[in-house]
Amino acid sequence: PLAARMRPRTLDEYIGQEHLLGEGKLLKRTILADRLTSLILYGPPGTGKTTLASIISQMTGARFKSLNAVSSNVQELRKIIDEAQFTKKTSGERTILFLDEIHRFNKAQQDVLMPDVENGTIILVGSTTHNPSFSINNPLLSRSTIFELRPLNNEELVKIMHQALKDPERGFGKLKIEVDEKALEHIAKSASGDARRALNALEIGVLTTNPDSNGIIHFTEEVAQESSQRKIVYFDQDEDYHYDTASAFIKSMRGSDPDASVYWLAKMLY
DSSP states (O other): OHHHHTOOOSTTTOOSOHHHHSTTOHHHHHHHHTOOOOEEEEOSTTSSHHHHHHHHHHHOSSEEEEEETTTOOHHHHHHHHHHHHHHHHHHOOOEEEEEETGGGSOHHHHHHHHHHHHTTSEEEEEEESSOHHHHSOHHHHHTSEEEEOOOOOHHHHHHHHHHHHHOTTTSSTTSOEEEOHHHHHHHHHHTTTOHHHHHHHHHHHHHTSOOOTTSOEEEOHHHHHHHHOSOOOOOOSSSHHHHHHHHHHHHHHHTTOHHHHHHHHHHHHO
């Protein structure tokens, strides 16, 4: 898929999260200096958590291992830990373990990591869409730095789509495409801060639109509307989205703001 092909390979290609990766910001300094300590990347889907881990894997001098908590088990985890212990003893080399969807590991599975994270045998880089305060053990949290990734704004999403349209190797740079800026803006609005969702909509639109007699694909606002379908409303039953929305609704009522009150109420009802 286009979203996988266009995954940034360097920090220079990475768009968004300026509060973490802007000039002089802590996370950027840490990555460039290759001085990582255990960290948790927390944020909504499509904000660049796995991409950051991928960039770290290419920039670090340490061994880099990757697991997905959805499909992994304690046996695989212990194997990586044993290898990390052996490597540290024989060569002094550090091991970075990227654990995607870390919230899928239960308390007992997370506890397996504790001794080796504490003594520095493993540098843990975890990613999660769930609030770490609820989904990750307190002892593991206290030994990690939490970095919260924010939904991308519309301008950043449009920039990412332009990147894909221009790239001749991984994107659509070899195709003749005439793009209506309003089409990209529509996709950006519909993507709810999710770069993967925006690129998926762009890919569907480009690949399903027939070129004209001159071989030009016209990517119009109408094509964008068909490609992006309905805007996603992020919500959950009993976690952050639910309580944040309820809190905004109550504060809007208290502040005598009828428009905002109706907006947050409509979101909950929807």
